[in-house]
Amino acid sequence: MSASQAIYAGWMEIPRSAMVPEAPERAQEDALAALVHQYASTLYRVAFSALRNAHDAEDAVQEAFLRVLRHRDALGEVRNHRVWLIRIVWNIVLDRKRRAKTRPETDDVAELARVLPANGLSAEQRAAAAQHHAHVLGCVEKLPAKERQVLQLSAFDELSSVEIAAVLGITESSVRSRLFRARNLMAGLLNHARSLR
């Protein structure tokens, strides 16, 4: 093949992707469906730990995946999908909490009594457990926002301190120091409540 033929051949070449436009679209949809199946429950638990309402948590998860759908072209550039998705849902949760009013403890008691596993407890014991958990969560809410966020995320088994740092956009040492402060504050709050009783 001469040089001119090679030039013309390259010039007239039609890329394969232009001939089959549905292929990348379908690949993105498949990748998104896989993300939904893999991480929806994790995102739900992260959202529920902060919102403490099943419907709100599910809405947050759906909104997170809608955001992913909007930016599906960037899916290939993301290194850690899990942390990326948790960060998205965490930002949504924070936005919602900022807009919503402070939840009364009675709402938490009712919601916890509904969602907590029975584990062979009687109705009275379940109610008492729900009340106790709601009281603990009320103490968590009294913590400063930075410490509270680290404490809530650290309760998840699957999140390391590096990943918590990536979700919150801080350094790992900040995560450690905030966690330490949060635990101390939490112990103080619980002891104070116990002494009042």
Added chain:
Amino acid sequence: MISNPHDSFTQGAVPGSAEETLLLIASLPAPNGLEERVEAVLRSAPRGGQVLPWPKTFRPASFHIDRPWLRVAAAAAIAFVVVGGGWGVYSRVERQQAAKVIVVPARPAATGGFSNAGAIRTPQTLNGPVLAQPADASSAANRPADATGKRSIKKKRRPAPAAKARNSAAATVAPGK
């Protein structure tokens, strides 16, 4: 080294009950059918702009040319059509000509003709009513002036009221005489 904060969670100052609560909340199972609901929402969500595919009969794949000389010929034909069309348009378009000037006959020079000597023509207006001058006005004008230079204007004396009454009484008596 990646450390898990959960490992030190149990060793911290948080009392066991609080730790238990947080772990319990974090481990709550997701509701059934969550994935399906999320997928349904994603399916019904409006997508961004989408490029419509070509119909199968007009797909670029059907015009794919394998032989190189045919490609060259096709490229030459396209170039010929483009250049020929451009030349056709160019040759038909008239070039812009200079603007036509309407020649106006020159007026005779003002210096060579008669001048109006500064006279200004005024249009004729309608003749209005003319006030007739009384005849005495001319005689009064001819009368000589006083020593002071002022003209004496004699006022016509009006008769006194007593004389007026007398005259009227005489007029009434007279027919009866």
